[in-house]
Amino acid sequence: MLPKTLPxxxxxxxxxxxxxxxxxxxxxYDFNIGLDGTLTCVLGDATGHGMKAGTMVTAVKGLxxxxxxxxxxxxxxxxxxxxxxxMQLDKLSMCMTMLKINNNKLLMSAAGMPPILxxxxxxxxxxxxxIKGMPLGTFDKYPxxxxxxxx
Numbered sequence: 001m002l003p004k005t006l007p008x009x010x011x012x013x014x015x016x017x018x019x020x021x022x023x024x025x026x027x028x029y030d031f032n033i034g035l036d037g038t039l040t041c042v043l044g045d046a047t048g049h050g051m052k053a054g055t056m057v058t059a060v061k062g063l064x065x066x067x068x069x070x071x072x073x074x075x076x077x078x079x080x081x082x083x084x085x086x087m088q089l090d091k092l093s094m095c096m097t098m099l100k101i102n103n104n105k106l107l108m109s110a111a112g113m114p115p116i117l118x119x120x121x122x123x124x125x126x127x128x129x130x131i132k133g134m135p136l137g138t139f140d141k142y143p144x145x146x147x148x149x150x151x
Contacts, residue, residue, distance in 0.1 A: 026053025084137030
């Protein structure tokens with residue numbers, strides 16, 4: 001379910017590593033490059049373990065394929081969450097961080113994930129963005145927060 005190749009963009013170095021605890025897991029990452037060149041990255045963790053978590057990842061991957069190119073993170077989160085709730089997957093949910101990168105602009109939001117760490121190459125520093133939000137699929141119309149950063 002994870003991407004076989006990584007996006008190749010001249011201004012970014014993208015690397016991933018994941019080691020699952022079981023054969024089927026709930027860890028998820030994915031990418032989408034929009035027509036305008038915006039790179040959308042998601043990083044997620046489904047509740048539960050094994051096949052239940054794998055089922056959630058499968059559903060969210062399909063939803064990300066449908067909504068990932070949308071420029072509005074809040075709309076994407078609302079729709080993904082609404083669809084997960086409609087599937088009635090017995091209290092399963094997806095924690096997720098979504099980033100949209102276009103030139104020097106970064107949009108970010110989170111649904112039940114740890115802080116986002118941002119490395120500033122020119123200053124050789126790391127900043128922490130804490131964005132609180134409930135996991136996707138838990139509440140209807142949750143007021144997720146979007147942060148913007150420009151460099």
